[in-house]
Amino acid sequence: MIYLPQITRRILTGSITIVLAACVSYWVLSLITPSHTATLSLGQYLNNLLHADFGRSQFYNLPNLHVILEKLPATFELVIITSLIVALFALPLGLYSAIAPRQKLARGIMAFSLLGISLPVFLTGSLMVYLFAVELNWLPAFGRGDLVWFGSWSSGLFTVSGWQHMVMPATALSLTLLPLFLRLIRAELIQVMHSNPVRLAQAMGIAPWRIWLRYGLRNATLPMITMASLQFGTLMAYTLVVETLFQWPGVGSLFMQGIIRGDGTLIAAYLVLVSIMFLLFNSLTDLAYGLFNPHLAPGPQQTQKTQQHPL
């Protein structure tokens, strides 16, 4: 085995993955529009990608990169707001249902989380559309509303109408991830609360809230990072569904429209960009893992493997 520094190895595997993804997307392109690849060899295609040339969309007759970057802010904002909602609700609710597992409210939270796991995102979405958009006429059912432009970045977070349009998609999306994180936090915390360090802290008379936050939640960060990196793909898949349902003008609905229209170059460009995004996110979670895990000090110490038992 050859041992390379962590960062070199990561860059190497990352670039290999991207080249592989590019080859796969060339193959996909040749499947969907064979006439296009007749004049474009694999080498040329890879060379074009290297120069940030993702080809022209057949439907929009614009550069694919331009089309995708124009839609990216919508998806990005939806995902960010969803993650915020999940974090804001999962932490306190999980904490509460772990501290007082026999309380009625805690049981209610757990029942809700079981219901939430079984609730398909398009069912919640449809129900909300029917209730709040059709019957009560409170919230708009599709689109992003009024936008504010910062250069080429369009944002809906600075207008009332933008927030009104955000409420239903973000809630529907967060209801899919919330139960998972809630159950994870609860399980972790219940385990931690019965561990020896916590008993010691209780015996020492440290304030309960201090124990919950410093011993409990801190121990739950690592599994949460793992869960986040595992669920990122699921979040993207559900983003696709939600964007289609609420006609949210993001990258996911762009991809689905591209599939229906048979826009091969757009689909290929989307595949390459999605694999790059996956890589970026995985590197990010790895970095966060190194930051929060005391056993994995970043840098050259990692080879020594000084893993100590916690007690």
Next chain:
Amino acid sequence: MNAAKYHGHHVWRRFRRQQLWRQLKANKTAFVSTIVLLSLGILALLTPWISPFDPTNMQQQNIMDAELPPFWQQGHDHRFLLGTDGLGRDLLSSILYGLKNSLWIGFWAVLLQFTLGTSLGLCAGYFGGWAERLIMSLADLQLTFSSLMLAILTLAITRAAMGAHDYHMWSPWLLVLVLGLADWPQYARTLRASVLAEKHKDYIAAAHVLGYRSKHIMVFHILPNTLSPLLVIATLQIAHVILAEAALSFLDIGMPYANPSLGGLMGAGFEYMFSGIWWIALLPGLALLTLLLSINLVADWLRDALDPKNLGHRP
């Protein structure tokens, strides 16, 4: 005849004396959800005989019957208990057929996952060495991608490449194949861990001494002792696969509209909701929710019941 009857009676009595049955009776939620799940399964099996209409038969549908409401609303028709969809098909029959299709895909896809994951996990745990390293790194690679995202991308591209008409001819088989291949690592990882714990025990050594072949030891000695966590995963996966299939059908890359599943019915009914016709989308959604919830509850109970830690505590 008499002997068979006696034997059947005997088996039933033995089952009733078992731990699992007692635990099922003690847990009200699990008992009810098992009954709901069993009756949904029986309904799905009997669908061709009990459903009032055949939604795949175009002779039986009349566009004049379109968009009729269910029986508790004004303007309903006594022939259509739960109303009709936009093409004049009976919604009750569509839901029954959709239930059948969803369960069919769930069953076969999970069987494929189970076979694949179990055999790979057994090999990885039993043989070790390069086979283990290869299988486990494949499993890790697969886990970083989400199975749903993988299924959406694969099936969407297949649809774009084949065209909608050809795609819908093959889509049930493609769904089983893709959903079955996309989610094997969970089984493999769990099974590998339990095989590693099991393979150095004395009864395996005894089997080796008796001269059994590796294949025989793996399948008949190790597998039965490591099966219970796999059963829990498989039960949960049925719900997962049905949910994924419904999402795919909702995106119109799943079952064809002529032979819909529950997700496809909802996707087709979504547009009608804006004119206040909610039942086409929401009634199949309710059936889907009942199915998924009962499977998840049964799986939850099964996990607690099969956990050896819990055996001592329960009566």
